[in-house]
Amino acid sequence: MNSKVVSTQPIEGQMPGTSGLRKKTRVFMQPGYLENFVQATFNAIGGASGKTFVVGGDGRYFNATAIQTILKMATANGAEKVIVGQDGLLSTPAASHLIRMNKTDGGLILSASHNPGGIENDFGVKFNTANGGPAPESITNAIFAETRSILEYSIAATDDVDIHTIGSFSIGEMTVEVVDPVADYQALMASLFDFDKIRELFANGFTMRFDAMHAITGPYANAILANSLGAPKGTVTNGVPKEDFANGHPDPNPVWAKELMDLMMNDNGPDFGAASDGDGDRNMIVGRNIYVTPSDSLAVLVANAHLAPAYADGLSGVARSMPTSGASDRVADKLGIASFETPTGWKFFGNLLDAGKVTICGEESAGTGSDHVREKDGLWAVLLWLNILAERKQSMTEILTDHWKTYGRNYYSRHDYEAIPTDIADTLMSGLIEKLPDLVGQEFSGLKVSAADEFSYIDPVDGSVSHNQGIRIFFESGGRAVFRLSGTGTEGATLRVYLEQYVPTEADHSQETQQALTQVKQAAQQISELASHLGRTEPDVMT
């Protein structure tokens, strides 16, 4: 086999964000763009020689082409073996599991998660380390440094590999093992949950709708929910992965999963509804006439996890990202287990999980997961909910109402202001930072500030420090507003304003969420002078 060393030049802007390198698909398709980033990744980890990797993606446009490039580069860089999902497909949690199960040196996951796909939309590449989790900042910084000095990459001059047929193939000295993308993941799920109990639930007439949003979880949900657990026909919808997600936005929230929401907000709707995102790591949970915020879902899962076999002995601890509501902290307190507050992004949970300090983690952005892999896991969350429902034999409304009576309710919503010119977003944030020292004691829209800071995190395992992780403003009323800029957007800046209001156990838990947050929203807008910076007060998306 012939390998070529191709001369190249550094390309601007290849800094991995919250979750890998995400760009417009056409940017990735430019000659050398993907190649530079992949070579920089290999260089940053001390070369690929003799190493084993997992490669797969969510099936979006350019997935299969990118995989061929990566395979040719892996062999030219001396890799020993690459495990690939059939047709190039692997959900992010399934990829994480394969990395761990096969003890590989890491993996490359091709996805832009919940961002739309297609030639006019987004693509992404993320490197995961041998623990199965997203590379920590030390590695992503090293990759970025390599992209700034790269002068050549190696690639094999060879035909494409057949990734449609399960089996082992050779490309030069390297083995390519094409595996069923679902089988190992399904076996893992069966080892965590009481599948018999869930089968019994469905057999007794329980109804569910799972919206795969034309993305990667279709094949997984069909195999597990329909074929193995006996969920009735029609349970899984939009179950065939499409390169452009049927022109949809595969982000499981009430805005983008509207079809599911409409079905569920109805007295005749199914008992339980769920959706997952482009690459299968996010989840949305909804009951008949009741939407469950991801922050509440995390709290309920933590409170009830012991009902599933894998967690029957209890949890070691729980972690949530800083913008996520404090609902899970209250459960952890009651259970007497540790709770951690980390910066946004799953990579910050890795050390805590590896060290056994936490068993379950979650983010307000519809991510929940446990120590079974090192990524958030949409179907895992759905199956844990099903296991709990099968044990408690109560409706979603009963479970939620009971939860709020026990712990109080954290009303919560995220408001996104999208495609803001970067300089305006930066001015708004720096204006806030300047004000921080004087905020405590001041009143805004009738709410008195009790504390305000810019969030920094010291990793309790390796001591690494992450600064500038968002601005937190706490109010005496039990409210909180958080401001941060998205690290996954591909157009301008996205300002995220996270609003929260805690009400105690004996209070009214039946308010409409946005209503319950009105005061915090007004205070947040006043403090940040949002209207004068953005020229508007209403967000593009509220979740």
Ligand code: G1P
């Ligand atoms: C968003 C979410 C964050 C999540 C990430 C990857 O990042 O807010 O919780 O980990 O996507 O799915 P952001 O765009 O806010 O940086």
Ligand code: ZN
């Ligand atoms: Zn995702």
